[in-house]
Amino acid sequence: MLTHHNFEHLVRAYSAELFRFAYWQCRDRGQAEDLVQETFTRAWKSRDQLHDMDTVKPWLYRILRNEHARLHERRQLDMDERELGDLPISDGLDLERDYAVREQVAMLAPGYREPLLMQVLGGLSCAEIGDTLGINEAAVMQRLTRARLALRRLWLGEPETKRKEG
Numbered sequence: 001m002l003t004h005h006n007f008e009h010l011v012r013a014y015s016a017e018l019f020r021f022a023y024w025q026c027r028d029r030g031q032a033e034d035l036v037q038e039t040f041t042r043a044w045k046s047r048d049q050l051h052d053m054d055t056v057k058p059w060l061y062r063i064l065r066n067e068h069a070r071l072h073e074r075r076q077l078d079m080d081e082r083e084l085g086d087l088p089i090s091d092g093l094d095l096e097r098d099y100a101v102r103e104q105v106a107m108l109a110p111g112y113r114e115p116l117l118m119q120v121l122g123g124l125s126c127a128e129i130g131d132t133l134g135i136n137e138a139a140v141m142q143r144l145t146r147a148r149l150a151l152r153r154l155w156l157g158e159p160e161t162k163r164k165e166g
Contacts, residue, residue, distance in 0.1 A: 002047040002048075002050055002053075006053075007043075007044060007047065010040075010043075010056060010060070011040055014056075014057065014060055015036060015040075017121065017122055017123075018035075018036045018039060018060060018061070018064055019032055019033065019036050020121045020122075021061065021064065021117055021118065021121050021122055022035040022036055022039075022064060022068065024105065024113075024117045024121060025068050025114075025117070026068065026071070027106065031071065034071075035064060035067050035068055035071065036064070038067045039060060039063045039064040039067055042063050042066075042067065043059070043060060043063055046063075055128075055131070057122070057124065057128060058124060058128040058129075058131045058132040061118060061122060061124065061128075061132045062131075062132045065114070065132065065133075100155075101155075104151055104154040104155060105117070105151070107154060108147055108150055108151070111143060112143050112146055112147035112150060113147065114133065115129045115133065115140055115143045115144055115147065116143075116144060116147040116148070116151075118132065119144060126140045126141055126144070
């Protein structure tokens with residue numbers, strides 16, 4: 001059972017990490033803060049569903065993803081993909097490169113962007129990502145590989161290659 005004291009520890013341990021993921025998802029600081037707050041509110045309300053503390057991280061990510069989806073259902077916002085804010089992704093010495101990387105990550109399809117951000121920002125394993133997304137590890141690895149290939153093509157300015165069927 002998740003006690004109040006344990007829950008406070010979870011909030012301190014995972015708030016910043018969940019915020020980074022939420023921010024990359026919605027690219028709005030205020031919305032990201034709201035998403036994290038709602039994630040923890042829902043986590044507290046459903047704390048009896050958490051049976052294994054070893055799975056708390058993917059459980060919180062799953063709640064956050066669901067909250068993000070609810071946000072889009074409620075608001076149906078038309079987001080400006082160029083409005084990526086001031087979240088640094090490196091030491092801040094090359095702001096032009098940082099902005100370009102953010103832009104390119106934002107261009108990825110959500111099915112590729114989400115697992116990549118979960119791995120890079122959240123440090124989740126393929127098994128944890130699969131659990132969060134409801135897919136198997138092989139599918140996670142495939143999506144991560146495709147996300148990295150797509151980013152590489154975008155970075156190098158290469159056109160997307162069509163696969164031959166046969």
